[in-house]
Amino acid sequence: MRKFDYELIDVFTDEPFGGNQLAVFKDAAKLTDEEMQRITSELNLSEATFITSAAQDKATVRIFTPNREVPIAGHPTIGTGYVLARDGLIQTVEGENSYLFKELVGEIPIKLYKKHGEIETVEMIQPLPDFKAVIADKESVSALLSIDAIDISDRSPMQIVSAGVPFLFVPIKDSAAMKQIKFRQDVWEKEFLAKGWEVDIFAFSLETLDKKATVHSRMFGPTMGISEDPATGAASGPLGAYLVHYGLVSEESEGNYLIISEQGIEIERPSQIRITVESKEGKINHVSIAGSSVDIGYGTIVLKE
Known part of the structure; x- marks a missing residue:
């Protein structure tokens, strides 16, 4: 059997059971596209993210909804940044920190704001509309x-x-x-x-x-x-x-x-x-x-x- 752990968080809220739910799979390199889609449909959340590679300055993130993969999404990007920084996979210091996510749409810069040792806010720079x-x-x-x-x-x-x-x-x-x-x-x-x-x-x-x-x-x-x-x-x-x-x-x-x-x-x-x-x-x-x-x-x- 193959086992894949995920973190469950609520995004765009500071209270549990508010905001938008997200499942983050931090070690998803061995999952196929079809498996990512079926897992997201099974969880029945609006979105799930799958980290297929991560380095000191950049991570590759796949984002799926129950119906399809999407090239970019907001709460999955914000939430995934939070999880990776919280767990130390993104190195952060007090104050502002910069990182890159590679999504289907291209490279997305994010900023992570750390206060008193906690990740307080994550900011996503979006493509111009x-x-x-x-x-x-x-x-x-x-x-x-x-x-x-x-x-x-x-x-x-x-x-x-x-x-x-x-x-x-x-x-x-x-x-x-x-x-x-x-x-x-x-x-x-x-x-x-x-x-x-x-x-x-x-x-x-x-x-x-x-x-x-x-x-x-x-x-x-x-x-x-x-x-x-x-x-x-x-x-x-x-x-x-x-x-x-x-x-x-x-x-x-x-x-x-x-x-x-x-x-x-x-x-x-x-x-x-x-x-x-x-x-x-x-x-x-x-x-x-x-x-x-x-x-x-x-x-x-x-x-x-």
């Missing part, structure tokens, strides 16, 4: 989300934005409408796929529940096999860029934006994602996300030879 098609069909989108078309805001467009994984960003007028959203898989399969819109859906509102938050978010991932995600890092960087691009948020200082996204509240896994965006002369030149992680447990997957 690509603004793609604008979707004008409010009727189809409102049907998909089980809300009225008038609940979709006119302040900014419904638009596909990607920093490695495409999401359709849908601006919603208020938190009451956000709470009413019920994702309809049948509409997505019959209408969205027929129109070539094979993307996951990110709905947001500038009306928040926490006064410290900037934006209230929900993500539905039909392409990934995720009914609703508690915290979506791969979408949060593009969300921040979208909010800056359309002038929906204010600067912290000249050209610098700090955005806090609250997510997962409707499914009782509250999360907070810290998004940093830098923009000069109307052009976004830096996007990063950051958050903390909490230890939950560990386990072993047993496979036949």
